[in-house]
Amino acid sequence: MPKVSAEHRAARREQIVDAMLRCVARDGFHKTTMAAVISESGLSAGAVYLYFRSKDELIRAIAELVVGEGLSVVTDSSADDVPPPHQVLAAALERVVALGEERGVDVHRVALQAWAEAARNPEIRAIYAREGERGRAVWATYAEQAIAAGHLPADASPVRVAHALIGLIPGFMVQRLVFEDLTPAGYVAGLAGLMGT
Incomplete structure (x- = not known):
């Protein structure tokens, strides 16, 4: 029986x-x-179950994918040249929008469905809580760097800043569902205005 390559399995x-x-x-x-x-x-059913034994495993894969794509931009921010919060948020949102375009699906629509499911299903909520903890840690690390770079007040709490920035992501997703012309750049321009930058 021929071996299946890692590329084939990933595909x-x-x-x-x-x-x-x-x-x-x-x-x-x-x-x-x-x-x-x-x-x-x-x-075939056998092929699908070879990779994912349950719907919950697929949901976990989606959560990891979407959160991971957005966080990859945040973690790529160099400690030596830390961009201001509105730029990092724009880059994260642009990456998630691009992910949807690459995959031919409205990621904001999927995200809203995921949050609704998490509200009623404890297992799904647990999956998203794990990803949320990872996201909070990454954003808090960014906030520490942004404080050190002078983009935020020196007495700002990195964890509180992380919560505020994370909260802006669902806000974009909800509005994108209604206002299809809303772009990450346009959305974060409001944040920049609020911050006076």
Whole structure:
């Protein structure tokens, strides 16, 4: 039996995650079943279950993907040349929007469905809480750097700044659902205005 390459396994995994994203964007998490994901992926049930044993595992993969994409921009901010908060937030939002464009799905629609599901399902809430803790730590580290760089007041609390910046992300997602012309740059221009920068 020929060995399956790591690239092939990664491509199959991405194919299944993309199918899940499309199903959730269309039908929501609650109505999306493993059977729907299998059908959407074009793969056999055995192939899908080889990579994901349950819907919760797929939800975890989506949470890790979306959060990871946004956080990658924050962690890439150099400690030597720390951009101001509105620029980092814009870059994170642009990366998430680009992720949706690359995958052909409205990530903001999926995010809203995920949060709604987390409100009713303790297992999903636990998945998002783990990712949220990771996000809070990354944003708090950025806030420490932004304080040191003079972008924020010296007595600002990095954790409180992190919570405020994280809170702006769902705000963008909700508004993007209603105002399709809203861009990350336009959204964070308001933050820059509030900060007087």
